[in-house]
Amino acid sequence: xxxxxxxxxxxxxxxxxxxxxxxxxxxSKKLDTRNPGASNGVKWILGAAVIAVLVTTYLFVSxxxxxxxxxxxxxxxxxxxxxxxxxxxxxxxxxxSDLKSTDQKADKEFDEEICCGDEAIVxxxxxxxxxxxxxxxxxxxxxxxxxxxxxxxxxxxxTKSPLYFAKVKDYCLNSEFSYSNANDKSIYLLSPSENLExxxxxxxxDIKLEEKGKYQxxxxxxxxxxxxxxxxxxxxxxxxxxxxxxxxxxENGLPxxxxxxxxxxxxxxxxxxxxxxxxxxxxxxxxxxxxxxxIKASTTDINGCQIADQVNFYVEKNxxxxxxxxxxxxxxxxxxxxxxxYALTKRDAAFKMIIIDPSNGAVIFETMNxxxxxxxINKNTGELVEDKKSYVWKVVLQNPEKGESPExxxxxxxx
Amino acid sequence: xxxxxxxxxxxxxCLQNKRRSQEALFQMFYGKMLAVCMRYISDQDTAQEVLxxxxxxxxxxxxxxxxxxxxEGWVRRIVVNTAIDSIRKAKRAPxxxxxxxxxxxxxxxxxxxxxxxxLIELRAEKAVEAIQKLSPAxxxxxxxxxxxxxxxxxxxxxxxxxxxxxxSNLSKAKKNLKQILTEEFSNLRE
Numbered sequence: 001x002x003x004x005x006x007x008x009x010x011x012x013x014x015x016x017x018x019x020x021x022x023x024x025x026x027x028s029k030k031l032d033t034r035n036p037g038a039s040n041g042v043k044w045i046l047g048a049a050v051i052a053v054l055v056t057t058y059l060f061v062s063x064x065x066x067x068x069x070x071x072x073x074x075x076x077x078x079x080x081x082x083x084x085x086x087x088x089x090x091x092x093x094x095x096x097s098d099l100k101s102t103d104q105k106a107d108k109e110f111d112e113e114i115c116c117g118d119e120a121i122v123x124x125x126x127x128x129x130x131x132x133x134x135x136x137x138x139x140x141x142x143x144x145x146x147x148x149x150x151x152x153x154x155x156x157x158x159t160k161s162p163l164y165f166a167k168v169k170d171y172c173l174n175s176e177f178s179y180s181n182a183n184d185k186s187i188y189l190l191s192p193s194e195n196l197e198x199x200x201x202x203x204x205x206d207i208k209l210e211e212k213g214k215y216q217x218x219x220x221x222x223x224x225x226x227x228x229x230x231x232x233x234x235x236x237x238x239x240x241x242x243x244x245x246x247x248x249x250x251e252n253g254l255p256x257x258x259x260x261x262x263x264x265x266x267x268x269x270x271x272x273x274x275x276x277x278x279x280x281x282x283x284x285x286x287x288x289x290x291x292x293x294x295i296k297a298s299t300t301d302i303n304g305c306q307i308a309d310q311v312n313f314y315v316e317k318n319x320x321x322x323x324x325x326x327x328x329x330x331x332x333x334x335x336x337x338x339x340x341x342y343a344l345t346k347r348d349a350a351f352k353m354i355i356i357d358p359s360n361g362a363v364i365f366e367t368m369n370x371x372x373x374x375x376x377i378n379k380n381t382g383e384l385v386e387d388k389k390s391y392v393w394k395v396v397l398q399n400p401e402k403g404e405s406p407e408x409x410x411x412x413x414x415x
Numbered sequence: 416x417x418x419x420x421x422x423x424x425x426x427x428x429c430l431q432n433k434r435r436s437q438e439a440l441f442q443m444f445y446g447k448m449l450a451v452c453m454r455y456i457s458d459q460d461t462a463q464e465v466l467x468x469x470x471x472x473x474x475x476x477x478x479x480x481x482x483x484x485x486x487e488g489w490v491r492r493i494v495v496n497t498a499i500d501s502i503r504k505a506k507r508a509p510x511x512x513x514x515x516x517x518x519x520x521x522x523x524x525x526x527x528x529x530x531x532x533x534l535i536e537l538r539a540e541k542a543v544e545a546i547q548k549l550s551p552a553x554x555x556x557x558x559x560x561x562x563x564x565x566x567x568x569x570x571x572x573x574x575x576x577x578x579x580x581x582x583s584n585l586s587k588a589k590k591n592l593k594q595i596l597t598e599e600f601s602n603l604r605e
Contacts, residue, residue, distance in 0.1 A: 004589050005561045007537050008546070012454070012562055015539040016446035023445060024438055027467045031437065031474070198481060 163187070165217055168232040172305030173212050175234075180204040190216045190226055192234070212236040235303035240267065242297055242309045248287060253346030254401065255319045257285045257295075259311055265299040288319045288404050319343075321395060326413040329376035329384055339412050340373030341395060350398035355391050355412075364391070376414050387414050422486055429477050441470055444487065448494045450543070454558050455498035457547035462498075469497035495563060499573065502551045537596070545595045553588035560585050 164182045171177060181187050181199040189197040189205060192213030199205040209215070212235060216228040244259040261267055261281040269276040271285055272294055287293055293315065298308035321341035328336045344351055355365035355374050364378040364385065374393075376384050385391065390411045400406040425443070428436025448469065452462040472493050480489055546554055555574065559565045560581070565573070567581040574581070 004593055008542050008557075008592070009561055011537040011539050011542040012450070015450040015543070017449045017453070019442055019445050023449075023463060023467070024441055026463075027441060027470055028434065028438070030467060030471065031434075034471070200481065 163219065163229065165229040168215075168217070168230055170233040170235060170303070171209050171215075172235050172237050172303060173209060174237070175209050175305075176206065177209045178204060178206045179217065185219075187217060187219055187229075188226065190218065190228070196226070209234045235305055237303070237305040237307045238263070238265075238301040240297050240299065240307055240309040242295070242311045244295070244311045244313065246313075248315065250322060250343070251346075253322065253343035255287050255315070257287055257293075257313055259283055259285065259295050259297075261297050261309070263297070263299060263307075265301060267297040267299050270294075270296045270298075286401050286403065287313065287315045288401075290315050290318045320410055321408045323393065323408075323410050323412070325411065326415050327376070328415040338373035338375045339393070340370060341393070341408070341410075344370045344395065349400075351395050352398075353393060353395045355393050357385070358390065358392050358411075385414050389414060419482075423482065426477055426480070426486075429474055437474060440473075444490050447487070448490065450539075451491060451494050452498050453543050454546050454562065455495070455502060455551075455555060461501070465498050465501045466494065468501070469494040472497060491563070495559070496573075499555060502555060541599070545592055545599070548595050549588055549591055553584050553591060556581050556584040557588035557592070 163185075165187070166179070166182075168179070179189065179199060181201060181203055184201050186201060187199050189199060189207075191197070192211045192215065195211075197205055197207065213233070215232055215234060216226070217230040218226055218228040220226055240261050240263040242259055242261050244257055248255045248257055250256070259282070263281050266279040267281060269278055269283055276283065276285075281297075285293070285295055291314070293313045294310055295313065296308060296310040298306065301307050321343040323341035323343075324339070327339045329338070331337050339355075341353075344353070350368070351370075352368050353366065353374075354363045356362065357364050357378070362380065364380060365374045366379075367374070378385050390413050393410050393412055395408045397404070397406045397408075422443075425436045425439045429440055445466070449462065449466050452466045452469075453459070456462040456465055473490055476493065480486065546557065549557065556570055559570045559573065560567065567578045567585075570576075570581045571578045576584075
């Protein structure tokens with residue numbers, strides 16, 4: 001069971017009938033009878049020209065001869081072979097200058113219409129009679145007859161119609177650009193590499209300016225030639241290229257990442273979106289906590305273009321003063337005989353460290369000097385603490401770095 | 416992409432009034448567009464004339480096509496509009512009529528409300544034949560709504576009828592088509 005709509009839709013979706021050459025020859029004949037090659041515009045010009053010739057002929061004749069003679073001349077024009085007439089009449093016509101742009105092909109058709117088509121001649125006579133009436137009725141104002149004839153070709157002149165173009169400031173490369181066409185006809189944006197974008201009447205264009213150099217906004221004439229009305233420059237932005245190592249540097253006991261930028265301008269830095277006060281092109285960032293960091297530098301270049309670059313960095317574990325988790329008071333290796341978080345020996349930071357015995361919560365050691373590590377002695381008993389047991393250490397920094405927690409804690413096993 | 420380039424080349428030629436390009440464009444869309452015309456106009460000669468008229472309009476209007484939408488869709492719209500104009504002009508078949516006496520199937524007969532039909536497939540020729548049996552009023556709305564995907568609102572605007580008339584014509588067209596197909600099949604069985 002199927003829905004009738006679906007049934008018909010499916011059956012007719014791609015329905016196609018075989019090509020019939022005869023159909024084309026019929027259409028071709030129809031096209032032939034419509035004066036091939038003559039566009040509507042040309043027809044108007046031709047029509048105007050025909051009227052102009054006839055009106056001129058009439059005015060010329062009427063000022064010199066009786067109306068009977070006029071009629072005789074018209075008949076002569078109708079009867080004369082093509083090559084004997086129109087050229088001369090055309091030269092006489094006051095519209096000669098307006099017809100200059102009409103190509104030879106159009107002239108030929110013009111000849112044909114006058115000399116050969118019965119229908120065309122009938123039309124001419126009719127028009128002639130109408131003009132005759134107009135010119136007689138308005139003898140005080142003879143101008144309109146000429147103006148009406150002459151105005152048609154000029155109406156086709158695109159540059160005469162008022163067009164509105166908003167001015168455009170210079171842009172930076174890869175900027176988003178938007179332009180509205182308030183006119184009733186298409187306008188065009190021509191890029192530096194001569195790519196043409198059409199902005200249809202009453203439409204807007206939104207594009208990304210991906211070429212540097214001069215962009216132009218204007219129109220196309222009938223010969224598809226571009227005429228500019230507004231221009232603007234698209235500037236190549238300078239570049240900030242940030243570089244950073246792919247690991248943290250603990251040389252100063254801190255989780256440090258140095259980021260360098262190639263830029264001549266003072267930079268604005270952000271760390272995970274938070275502004276950093278520094279402005280130089282080489283900055284150190286302390287990344288204390290595990291997680292992702294985005295370091296971004298931006299500035300405004302000489303053309304006023306905003307430029308920026310960023311580096312992404314991932315920290316695998318929390319910073320905990322680089323403390324070891326075991327020590328051996330009796331070891332032969334001097335480096336293992338005491339406990340002091342490594343960072344505190346490198347950092348010039350005031351601190352207090354205490355060691356707690358987790359079994360009773362008693363503080364068994366305390367120091368404020370990185371040169372006095374815990375050697376495993378319980379200050380309350382004066383003896384070495386029990387081995388293979390975890391002890392809790394806690395450090396409080398007096399002046400932690402910006403973004404750093406003031407307290408650290410961990411455990412250490414006495415082996 | 417290659418086809419679009421080829422089409423652009425043909426259109427370019429048509430804009431320069433080149434006969435060969437015009438023929439190429441005509442040949443490219445003839446089959447599909449004649450099929451469109453045949454759905455609106457039952458007489459084949461008239462359909463051919465409408466198609467030719469449509470193509471003359473296409474050649475005239477080509478310069479305004481901006482290649483932003485589907486070219487075939489654009490061609491089709493012109494052909495459909497030409498077909499509708501032709502029906503409108505035909506004195507004996509007013510498109511605005513709600514009840515068409517010229518209908519070949521009695522619409523007043525009790526037809527099941529059920530639109531489902533015991534058919535899995537319908538040959539295109541049979542479908543066209545059935546559509547051609549509808550009155551121009553029903554046929555046009557059915558074509559526009561079902562095949563061309565116009566909304567009732569758009570159809571109402573195109574044909575100068577109310578949305579209600581468009582809906583009612585569609586519903587009657589479907590009922591009649593079902594009856595036509597049912598009769599067709601019962602004849603086959605006999």
